[in-house]
Amino acid sequence: MKRIGILTSGGDAPGMNAAIRAVAKTAIHHGLEVYGIRYGFAGLVAGDFIPLTAEDVDHKISEGGTFLYSARFPEFAQEEVQKKGAEQLRKHGMDAVVVIGGDGSYHGALALTRLGINSVGLPGTIDNDIPYTEYTIGYDSACRTAMDAIDKIRDTASSHHRVFIVNVMGRECGDIAMRVGLASGADAIVIPERPYDIEKIANTLKQGFADGKDHGLVVLAEGVMSADEFKEQLAKYAPDLDIRANVLGHMQRGGSPTVEDRVNATKMGNYAVNLLLDGKGGLAVGMENGKPNTHDILDLFEGKHQGDFSLLDVNEEMTKD
Numbered sequence: 001m002k003r004i005g006i007l008t009s010g011g012d013a014p015g016m017n018a019a020i021r022a023v024a025k026t027a028i029h030h031g032l033e034v035y036g037i038r039y040g041f042a043g044l045v046a047g048d049f050i051p052l053t054a055e056d057v058d059h060k061i062s063e064g065g066t067f068l069y070s071a072r073f074p075e076f077a078q079e080e081v082q083k084k085g086a087e088q089l090r091k092h093g094m095d096a097v098v099v100i101g102g103d104g105s106y107h108g109a110l111a112l113t114r115l116g117i118n119s120v121g122l123p124g125t126i127d128n129d130i131p132y133t134e135y136t137i138g139y140d141s142a143c144r145t146a147m148d149a150i151d152k153i154r155d156t157a158s159s160h161h162r163v164f165i166v167n168v169m170g171r172e173c174g175d176i177a178m179r180v181g182l183a184s185g186a187d188a189i190v191i192p193e194r195p196y197d198i199e200k201i202a203n204t205l206k207q208g209f210a211d212g213k214d215h216g217l218v219v220l221a222e223g224v225m226s227a228d229e230f231k232e233q234l235a236k237y238a239p240d241l242d243i244r245a246n247v248l249g250h251m252q253r254g255g256s257p258t259v260e261d262r263v264n265a266t267k268m269g270n271y272a273v274n275l276l277l278d279g280k281g282g283l284a285v286g287m288e289n290g291k292p293n294t295h296d297i298l299d300l301f302e303g304k305h306q307g308d309f310s311l312l313d314v315n316e317e318m319t320k321d
């Protein structure tokens with residue numbers, strides 16, 4: 001193996017740059033040439049390749065976003081388009097590729113492997129929604145950003161004795177909501193994987209004020225519904241509460257990655273290159289008990305990510321009934 005490519009795909013996530021750096025530095029250390037492929041699979045098909053040196057990635061570990069840019073390019077699900085991508089890789093002399101992205105991007109990595117170019121996936125998404133890994137790159141930073149924002153919201157909520165419904169990201173996954181909710185002292189955490197009881201939430205909030213609390217907080221995963229819709233439902237059961245809805249949105253995808261994101265991105269990026277050096281492909285790298293692991297990408301499509309729902313139970317015990 002002489003030359004490898006790296007691309008980032010799907011929603012960006014803090015720590016993607018740290019992963020690119022780790023892949024590039026490890027590959028260079030082993031005497032390989034490294035190319036960045038810009039704009040995900042769209043750039044792959046268009047032939048947007050740039051050589052990467054160790055100096056090019058030197059300062060990237062602390063930067064948010066992805067300096068290779070990302071794209072959503074649904075056309076890559078078509079076989080003819082995948083073949084064009086593989087042709088570009090051959091034309092540019094690439095022996096293998098590291099794909100940093102979420103579940104959608106893994107389909108692309110598997111397609112390239114089947115077309116003869118070994119590809120390995122790294123879990124880059126703030127949602128933490130990938131099976132067989134306890135952690136995805138960007139999850140910790142997104143939680144940190146959401147928690148910091150909620151700390152500010154609490155200041156104003158307390159000053160006015162208000163309830164805030166805060167929408168955090170998580171398309172179909174409540175992991176961000178659970179972790180941030182627990183870390184922010186939420187009165188209720190609402191996620192797509194579990195049913196919720198709006199009357200019970202209203203009563204918890206009312207009781208909180210009756211017990212002397214000066215604010216209320218509901219952390220709501222976007223995959224359930226919008227903060228505005230939830231506010232309307234809640235107001236029916238708690239007409240006397242002063243409720244505001246707040247959507248944190250894409251701020252959760254930006255900013256400098258946390259220590260955990262940098263360290264895990266570096267461990268997994270390093271591991272991915274070693275897999276490729278061993279001639280392996282069609283694999284997804286994840287984390288298990290703090291160490292990189294691998295699974296066949298195919299297995300991931302059949303598995304389902306299991307969140308740590310015990311966080312909900314712990315949070316329940318933080319509220320008086």
Ligand SMILES: Nc1ncnc2c1ncn2[C@@H]1O[C@H](COP(=O)(O)OP(=O)(O)O)[C@@H](O)[C@H]1O
Nearest residue numbers: 010011072073076077101102103104105107108
């Ligand atoms: N079935 C598929 N086959 C090949 N490529 C796919 C497939 N699904 C998604 N992709 C590629 O991966 C990209 C990112 O997928 P997406 O689901 O948007 O994000 P993520 O990878 O973060 O889950 C898509 O825009 C497309 O280029």
Ligand SMILES: O=P(O)(O)OC[C@H]1O[C@](O)(COP(=O)(O)O)[C@@H](O)[C@@H]1O
Nearest residue numbers: 010011102124125126127169170171
């Ligand atoms: O950036 P977009 O296209 O608005 O997408 C928003 C979605 O992307 C995410 O931020 C991350 O999801 P992916 O990593 O799977 O792309 C979700 O939390 C959110 O629902």
Ligand SMILES: [Mg+2]
Nearest residue numbers: 102103104125
């Ligand atoms: Mg996804």
